[in-house]
Every structure is written in C-alpha cells, then in structure tokens.
Amino acid sequence: MPKPHPDKKPHLDIQENVPLAPFTSFRIGGPARFLVGARDLRELQEALRLARAMNLPFCILGGGSNLLVSDDGFPGLAIRLLMDRVTFSGGMVQVQGGFDLTTLVHRTADWGLSGLESLAGIPGTVGGAVRGNAGAYGGAIGDVVATVSALDSTTLQTLTLRRDQCDFGYRDSRFKRDPGLIVVGTLLALLPGDQDEIRTKVAQTLAKREAKQLSCDRSAGSFFMNPEVNDAALVRRFEEEQGVRCRECHIPAGWLIDQAGLRSLSVGGAAVSHRHANYLVNTGSATAGDVVELARLVRQEVRRKLGVELKEEVSPLGLVI
Ligand SMILES: Cc1cc2nc3c(=O)[nH]c(=O)nc-3n(C[C@H](O)[C@H](O)[C@H](O)COP(=O)(O)OP(=O)(O)OC[C@H]3O[C@@H](n4cnc5c(N)ncnc54)[C@H](O)[C@@H]3O)c2cc1C
Structure with missing residues (x-):
C-alpha cells in the first residue's frame, strides 16, 4: 500500500447530529453535534485541529x-478512537488505544503471554482501560x-510516559485526571x-x-467504586457474612x-x-x-443507612452525576 504523503491532510468522514446511545453499553444518550472516527494518529490530530478551529469541545469515545x-x-x-494495531516481540506487546481489551486478552493467551488473564471479559478498548486502570480479581x-x-x-505532540509517571491507582490514572491527554497506545510487559x-x-x-452475571446488558458495569470504609463494625459484618x-x-x-x-x-x-x-x-x-x-437516591440511602459515601466509577458526558 502506498504511504500517505506526509504533507497531505487526512480526509475525515464527519457526521452531523449523530445519536450517541448506540455507541454506549447503557444505550442511553442524545446526539453529538459532530462525530468522527480516527483510524490513526494523523486523523486524531486533524480531528483535534478541526474542533479547535470550530471552537468546539471534543470528547473521546x-x-x-x-x-x-x-x-x-x-x-x-x-471522536471515536479506531486505532487498533497490535504487535509483539518477546514479552512486550505494543497495542493501540482503540484495540478491544477482551480480544487482546485472548490474543496474548494465544501468543503464550501471561499477565492479562484477570482482565478477560472487561468490555471496552485498551485506551479506556488504561485511562480508568480497569481491573478485576486483584489485577x-x-x-x-x-x-x-x-x-x-x-500541543498535538505525543508523549511517552513510563508506568511510574502514569499515577495508576484504584480505577484511577493521570489520564483520568487530565482529559487533555489521549491514550493512543501502550507497551505492555507480559511474561512468556x-x-x-x-x-x-x-x-x-x-x-x-x-x-456472578457480570456480563449484564445495558449497563456500564459497576456504577460506583468500592469505597474505603472506616466503620470497624460494618467491615467485620462484611467479613463474617462473606x-x-x-x-x-x-x-x-x-x-x-x-x-x-x-x-x-x-x-x-x-x-x-x-x-x-452495583449495576x-x-x-x-x-x-x-x-x-x-x-x-x-442510592448514594443518599447508603449514606443515611450506613454512613458511607459512594463515588461513581462511570464517566459522565455532558452531565453531572
Ligand atoms: C458489563 C460490564 C462489565 C464491566 N466490568 C468491569 C470490570 O470488571 N472492571 C473494570 O475496571 N471495569 C469494568 N467495566 C467498565 C468498563 O468496561 C471499563 O471502564 C473500560 O475500561 C472502559 O473502556 P471504554 O473503551 O469502553 O471507555 P469509554 O466508556 O468509551 O470511555 C470512558 C471514559 O474514558 C475516556 N476515554 C476512552 N478512551 C480513551 C483514550 N484512549 N484516552 C483517553 N480517554 C479515553 C472517555 O472519554 C470517557 O471519559 C464494565 C463495564 C460493563 C458494561
């Protein structure tokens, strides 16, 4: 395939007034004024330039x-992130942000690479997973x-950040705190x-x-994060019961x-x-x-009856939860 000329602007297929509900697992939501897919870095940069030129906010799907x-x-x-290339060499897997996470889990298993097994079944893209530090079963x-x-x-420049610069925490990362940073890819260190x-x-x-029926349709998975509870009696009750x-x-x-x-x-x-x-x-x-x-209502009743504050895990777009 001939490579695109570096000076030639990528052609973006922009759609207007597109309902977003079909692009979400909740199947909820009104239209985006404009929607575009970015298949590579140049298209993503061009889409961001366009948003700036039109003085419009952007969001990543x-x-x-x-x-x-x-x-x-x-x-x-x-902007739908459609960048979905993956390569590996030894235990290192280079994968783009739009690649499907569960497909990656199966693909790395086929390659005899260990490290992603506990993430099997988590829907969404690699970029979304990195941004929210997605996980399950202790991983x-x-x-x-x-x-x-x-x-x-x-700046439209790409940065390469080491893991210790990403501030990963429980469903948290530097990318979640700074929506101006778009995860375009990651290098994963897996074990043969x-x-x-x-x-x-x-x-x-x-x-x-x-x-546990965690594949529930028309939800966004766990709505709230698991809170830190300081009430010793409540913690003991949980431990004894479970x-x-x-x-x-x-x-x-x-x-x-x-x-x-x-x-x-x-x-x-x-x-x-x-x-x-929690769904x-x-x-x-x-x-x-x-x-x-x-x-x-859920947050209010949990606070009233148990004295615990719940914080949402789900990302709101265009609203406050
Ligand atoms: C049935 C079900 C089960 C689930 N189980 C789990 C689970 O076990 N563990 C878990 O952690 N999560 C779980 N989730 C939640 C969800 O799958 C994860 O949070 C997932 O990582 C989100 O990825 P996504 O690509 O779908 O992100 P999206 O929903 O598309 O986006 C979420 C947020 O991330 C931003 N974003 C997306 N991509 C990028 C990017 N490349 N760069 C920067 N920002 C970006 C978006 O702008 C948005 O703010 C579950 C969801 C469902 C529906």
Missing part, C-alpha cells in the same frame, strides 16, 4: 462501556504497563508462559464473571447497596440490577436523567 451520556447529547466533536491493566503513549490535545495454562486462567476468569478478608477496608459497593435494601430500586426506566446491586441498568427506556436520579 472508546468502547462506550463506562459512559453515561446526557439526554441532550454532546455539543461538540465526539489491573496498570500492573503490566511499561509505557503509555499519549497525545497532548493542546504455557499457552494452555494461560488459556485456562482466561476461561476461569470468564466463568467467574459469568457465575467469609473473606476486606482488602484495605475497601468494601464492594454492591454489598453496601444490598445492605441498604436498595436491590431492584428503580426510577423511570433505570433500576438497580437484581443480579448485581444500574437500563431496563429498556431509561433516560440519562433516570440514571442520575437513581444514582442520587
């Missing part, structure tokens, strides 16, 4: 699995990151291992998720919501899932307003 979009939509340029993507390539949306053993671990993770030790006093938000008697609470078309109390689900006709009001 990954897999839409952690997004709650306002019913009024987004009054700017929504998170930040644990295996060697470097992250990020595009600075102001036995292909069958790695595939078995991936299958075990998927089975655990299935048993037969587990509480990790750094972080109690699952779902257990707290259950204890507050909120399972199956609903507002309009939004409900607390009866299968997993707020769209039962078919929910608006973002319904979800926001439901989240407000």
Whole structure:
C-alpha cells in the first residue's frame, strides 16, 4: 500500500447530529453535534485541529462501556478512537488505544503471554482501560504497563510516559485526571508462559464473571467504586457474612447497596440490577436523567443507612452525576 504523503491532510468522514446511545453499553444518550472516527494518529490530530478551529469541545469515545451520556447529547466533536494495531516481540506487546481489551486478552493467551488473564471479559478498548486502570480479581491493566503513549490535545505532540509517571491507582490514572491527554497506545510487559495454562486462567476468569452475571446488558458495569470504609463494625459484618478478608477496608459497593435494601430500586426506566446491586441498568427506556436520579437516591440511602459515601466509577458526558 502506498504511504500517505506526509504533507497531505487526512480526509475525515464527519457526521452531523449523530445519536450517541448506540455507541454506549447503557444505550442511553442524545446526539453529538459532530462525530468522527480516527483510524490513526494523523486523523486524531486533524480531528483535534478541526474542533479547535470550530471552537468546539471534543470528547473521546472508546468502547462506550463506562459512559453515561446526557439526554441532550454532546455539543461538540465526539471522536471515536479506531486505532487498533497490535504487535509483539518477546514479552512486550505494543497495542493501540482503540484495540478491544477482551480480544487482546485472548490474543496474548494465544501468543503464550501471561499477565492479562484477570482482565478477560472487561468490555471496552485498551485506551479506556488504561485511562480508568480497569481491573478485576486483584489485577489491573496498570500492573503490566511499561509505557503509555499519549497525545497532548493542546500541543498535538505525543508523549511517552513510563508506568511510574502514569499515577495508576484504584480505577484511577493521570489520564483520568487530565482529559487533555489521549491514550493512543501502550507497551505492555507480559511474561512468556504455557499457552494452555494461560488459556485456562482466561476461561476461569470468564466463568467467574459469568457465575456472578457480570456480563449484564445495558449497563456500564459497576456504577460506583468500592469505597474505603472506616466503620470497624460494618467491615467485620462484611467479613463474617462473606467469609473473606476486606482488602484495605475497601468494601464492594454492591454489598453496601444490598445492605441498604436498595436491590431492584428503580426510577423511570433505570433500576438497580437484581443480579448485581452495583449495576444500574437500563431496563429498556431509561433516560440519562433516570440514571442520575437513581444514582442520587442510592448514594443518599447508603449514606443515611450506613454512613458511607459512594463515588461513581462511570464517566459522565455532558452531565453531572
Ligand atoms: C458489563 C460490564 C462489565 C464491566 N466490568 C468491569 C470490570 O470488571 N472492571 C473494570 O475496571 N471495569 C469494568 N467495566 C467498565 C468498563 O468496561 C471499563 O471502564 C473500560 O475500561 C472502559 O473502556 P471504554 O473503551 O469502553 O471507555 P469509554 O466508556 O468509551 O470511555 C470512558 C471514559 O474514558 C475516556 N476515554 C476512552 N478512551 C480513551 C483514550 N484512549 N484516552 C483517553 N480517554 C479515553 C472517555 O472519554 C470517557 O471519559 C464494565 C463495564 C460493563 C458494561
């Protein structure tokens, strides 16, 4: 294939007034004023230049699995990150931000590389996962990151940040705190291992998720983060009831919501899932307003009944949760 001339501007296919609901796992949200897909770095840079020239805000859409979009939509340029190349050499995997995370977990298992098994089944893109330090079962993507390539949306320059510069924490990173940094790729340091053993671990993770019904449709996964709880009696109750030790006093938000008697609470078309109390689900006709009001009620009741403050894990777009 001939390479594009470096001076030639990439051609962007911009659509106007596009409903965002189909791009989110919640299936909720009004239209973006403009929507564009960025298949490579040059297209992403061009899209950002365009937003600036039109004096419009921009936002990045990954897999839409952690997004709650306002019913009024987004009054700017929504950019879908479609950069999805992956290569590996030894234990190092270079993957672009738009690559599907679960596909990557299977791909690395096929390559006999270990390190991502606990992330199997988490929907969304690699970029979205790095930004939120996605994880499950004691592992998170930040644990295996060697470097992250990020595009600075102001200077349009790419930076390469080492893991210790990414400020990874529980569902947190430098990229979450600074929305001006777009994760365009990451270099992961994985360990060569036995292909069958790695595939078995991936299958075990998927089975655990299935048993807990964590693949719930029309949600954004866990709506709230697992809070740190300082009430020793509550922590003891959790440990005794569940037969587990509480990790750094972080109690699952779902257990707290259950204890507050909120399972199956609903507002309009939004409900607390009866299968997993930390999943707020769209039962078919929910608006973002319904979800926001439901989240407000859940937070209020957990605070009133248990004295614990819940903070959302889901990313709002065009609204305040
Ligand atoms: C059924 C279900 C189960 C889930 N289970 C888990 C779980 O076990 N563990 C877990 O951690 N999460 C879980 N999630 C949440 C979600 O899958 C993760 O947060 C995921 O990493 C989000 O990635 P995404 O590409 O879909 O991001 P999106 O939803 O598209 O975006 C989320 C936010 O990240 C920003 N963003 C996206 N891509 C980039 C990028 N490249 N650079 C900078 N910012 C970006 C967006 O602008 C937005 O603010 C679950 C979700 C669902 C629906």
